[in-house]
Each structure stands twice: as C-alpha cells, then as structure tokens.
Amino acid sequence: MNKGETSRRRFLVATIAYSGLISTGMGAALLRASTAWAQSGNGNADELTRIARLLYPHDGIADAVYVEVIDSILSDSVNDVSLKEILNQAVTALNAAQNGNWFEIGADDQIKAMRVVQNEPFFAAIQGGVRVRFYNHPKVWEHIGYPGSSVEFGGYADRGFDDIDWLPEDA
C-alpha cells in the first residue's frame, strides 16, 4: 500500500467518522452525485450499492440506506480525484474477475470475487468509507437497538444500566 492510499483510507475513517453527514436534507445533492457518477461512464452506482450490502449484509435494512451510504461517498468523490479513482478501481477489479459482469452473477460468486481483491488498498478504503457511514446511520442504529446520545435523557442511571437478568445465580 503506498503512502497516498494509506492517508486516503485514514481520511475516510477518521474525518467522516460519526460526522452525521448523512441526513435526508442532502437527498438532492446525493442524487446528483450518483447520477454524475453514472453519466461520466464510471458504471452504475448500483454496483457500489451492491458492494455496500455484501460488505455489511443486514436483511432488515432497506436498500435505500445502502444507496444513501454510497451516494454520500460518491458525493465526496465529486471533488476528490483519488477517491473517484478508488471507486473506479473497485468496480473495474471486480468486473475484470468476472468477464465484466460481476453485477449479474449470484451473491456467492460476487462474494468470492470480493474475497479475491479484499487485500487491495482500494478495498480497505471502500470498506472503511461504507463502515463509518453505515454503522453511524440512524436507521441502522434503530434496527440493531442502539439509541445513541443519552445525556438528554439523564443517562442510564435510572434506565437500565444494571438490569441484566440472565446471568447464573451462583455467579
């Protein structure tokens, strides 16, 4: 991994972390980003959305959330050449392994193809970018039972910080 790629990955992970960038108000701008991506001949944003779901597959999470995550990354790539390059590399590499048709094959084969390239720097960059956006997304939090900020509710001192009830009696 060269230095540029390392710092790119750090950027994705560190500065986007929890930034709350994803909000419904950004919808229009995000839509433009994915359209621009598709129109500039980079392939379909659906491929990236598929990658996002295979990275972190949760049946109970609607496609719309994965689409939002990818659109947020694409929106950042508009003014970021190296990020755009990373996304291109990913799509190109996956397709190269599958005669240009990674998106069309079955999930198991798609995952196999991803495993082949998972140690490539671009893969870590996309994984980091998806992870930080996806697992900080309010709909994902709701789905998995994480409520987020608690200080406005007085913390958990009176709301179950010690309510565990299944531990063995003898312990």
Place this chain on the structure above:
Amino acid sequence: MANRYELNDSSVVVVIGSGAGGGTVANELAQKGIDVVCLEAGSRMTLADIVNNPGIMNAKMGWLDKRIGAPTWLCKTVGGTTVRWSGITPRFQEHEFKPLSTYGKLDNTTLIDWPITLDELAPYYDRAEDRMGVSGTHSIPPSAETNEFKVLKAGGKKVGYKEITSTRAAINPVARDGRPGCRQIGFCWSGCAIGAKWSTLYSEIPKAEATGHFELRTKAMVVMIDHDDSGKVTGVVYVDESGDTHEQKARVVCVAGNVVETTRLLHNSASSMFPDGLANSSGQLGRNYMRHATTSTTAIMPGPVNFHRGTRQSGLIFDEQYHKPERGFAGGYLIETSAGDPFGIAQSVGGWGESTAEYLENYTNLAATWVTGEDPPQASNKITFHDTERDQYGLPVPVLNYEFHPNSEAMYAHAAMTSKKLLESLGGRNVTSVKGGGGGCHNMGVARMSANPRDGVTNRWGQSHDIANLFVSDGSVFASSAAANPTLTIVALAIRQADHIAERMSRKEL
C-alpha cells in the same frame, strides 16, 4: 482569580500541556503559591461543548495534526487526554518498578529498573486517588455495577478469578469535590458531559486559577525551549492562534505534551550546545516507546447486555496482573470491560460479510473485555521525525515506529485465550480477539527515568539529567509500562515532582 504574567517575567514556572501530567503539576505548584504559566496547544471547552458523539468530539478535541506510523488516540484541548480517558486507575505493583531485576534480561529489550520504588510512590498514589476521587479509596464507595461489569464478574468467577472489582475508577459514584455522581451516560470517550469523570479541564485547572498564581494560555503551541550559555533553560517560544510567535521567560520548564509532542519539542530545541536535542546527551530521547500489550475480545452473549448503558469501562480483574513466568511471558495484564458503539464494534471486530454483520445484528447482546498488559521497552520502538514533511507550524512530522515484542505477542495470545474462556463460560459465542485493539491510548517511556544518566533522559524526579531546571511531567518518564492504565501513576508522579520543585525553589536551587 486567574492571573496574567508578563512575557519577560522570568520568575514563573512554565508548564507545557494541561493534561494529566501538566494540569496536575501546574495546580500543585499554584497551590503552593508558585506562579505558573500553562501553555496549551488546544482550546478550552466547557461542559456545554461536550456532546454524546465521538466523531463531533474528535473533531473538537482530537490531536489531528499529521503523524505517520502507529496511530495514537490523544487530545489537543485543555485537559488533554483526561477529557477522553476511561477513568480506570489501578496502581502499579511493587515488582513492576523493578522489571529488570524481576524478569531478568529479555532479548531485544532495553529493560531497566525504575529509580524509585512503590514504597516511595505510595503516599503520592494516595494523594492522587484523593485528588481524582478514585472509587473504593478515601471512603468513596465502589462504582455502581453496570450490566457489562456484571458479565465480567460472573464470567470471572466461573473461570476461577478472585480479584474482581468495580472500584478503581476516577468517576464519581456519588457527588464529591464539586463534581456530580455518574449518571451512566455511556459516552466517557466523548468527554463526560456532566463532569462526573475526573479531568484536569474542570478539576485541576479551575482550582489552579482560584489560587491567583496561575495563568492558562490556550491555542499556544510551543515550538522550542530556549537556553543560555550556562545550559539552563530560560524560556519557551510558542505560536499563538493568530500565528504570532512569542517567548515566555521561565525559571523552570515542565514539559507534558504526551510522548509524541514531548519528544518533538525537546528534539526541535536542539542547539550548538545540545546538538541532539535538549536533555538528550544519552541519545535515549524518543526511544523505549511503550504502548501496552492490548487486546480487545468481543462475544455475542445469550441474553441482552446493552453495554452502551453506563460507563465505557466499569471494572477490572487483577488475577492475571502478576509475574508468573510459567504462562510463557514476563509481567502480567489486567482484564477490563470495554463497551463500544456500533461503528466502534464494526471496526474492532474487523472483517466484513455475514460474520461481521451477525455481531452488529446482536449488538444488544454483545460483551467485551479489554486487556492492558506490560509492554517491554525496545530500542527500535521510537519516535523519529520525517526528513522533509512539515506540519502547519513548519515542524517536522513525527513518525511513530512501534512493533510488538515477542513477550507482548505471547501475552496477547494468553489474554485472548483467558478472555475467550471467560466469555464462553457464560454462553458467549463468536468470540473474536483483536491484537493491539485500543492500542495507542497509553503512551509511555520516551524520556524515561533512570538511575544512570546513560540509560534515560530524566532522573527520579522527572528532572532532566542534563539540565537542572528542565522537567518532564507526563508518561514519557515511565521507565517501564507495567500492566496498569497509566494516568494514576502520571498524576502521582506529577504531585511528587511538584513537591520536589517547590522544595528546590525554596532552597534557591532552581
């Protein structure tokens, strides 16, 4: 009432940094009536600035300047990393002050014994625990038992551990010293929004200001320490918020920038008299960099734990902290709890696909341990500086070189095994351990104390071997890492150092 001092007032003690070491040494000196100017690179938050959001808080207080190599998890803000820390405050054990005598020579280490003993530090541990309000000491009750602590305790008992405690946290179980009791908010790492957790931001700094012998200058990045022809330090050069450079004269200088900045500042202050940097005639400055042998282990438990409810770290097990060479490594480790938010968990369990998603699907049932163990010093673990890359101050970018020692590898493997056993004893499954998880929050050793000036940068008081009125007041002075979380020991050493400086000043020796 906060004071103001003239730049050319050479009677003041200048303290660089306002975290555990700097904030403490500054307050202790001010309490004795000694005039102190504290220079802090970051800005000053109030409790109202603290929100339950790690990303927003990292942008507000994280040390985000460019660094290369092993990542650290430090803060540029008034209070330093005491704003972010977990509050766990175990003492070092007696043998941990004598690692070379106890463990013998380990290959490829630079082990030395500390020039002080536990007996000498014990009274200062006592004062530090009182200052910080450590649960289970000074008639302070134990910390409340959170869900995750109950898992640690139940699992610990199942596998035969005896010394399991919810004490030793510098988080008020009940109101004390002007700070409220813990509300189990669960975002200790974002800063405690109510100030229940000890931090120099709202404990030592305001107390120092109240003495009338203290001035805090924020957004003041110290770039160099000056000295005279006799080799004594005379003042420090800093850049303020507008980019203007000033020199504050000083009678004594205490450096507490945490290991990376402490090393860089002394390194950058090189002169014809001190060509390898200040206090570096030994060549040991920046070397012997230790981070603790850390391991985080996560499991899916058979029922809800909801570890996001309550303190991030809520208790510990002492049983593995002893030196038992039959385990295959020197030194020992502590087993602590460690909660995480969904993103943090996805990051710490790593990987992708079904197995990672399964963890997050079971978020409410997760439990985790975090292990901190002794990490022996190595000459090759060191902080150096990039030849050409410069940061926004024009300073060379730090490069952090760090590799696990085989002893730490063996300890990691053992800790992963015991943590797995503990979590599985209660029905935990999908147990995943990450070597080095959470590493980089404990940084030690780059200006270590040594009896022999050839072996280290500072003496038993944290005073530099080379320059009488130059002190190091942070974890850089640790001669070894021990197993324990370092903050309590940093504070105890800073209190002791302040006593020493005051005494030497009263005798006109400084």
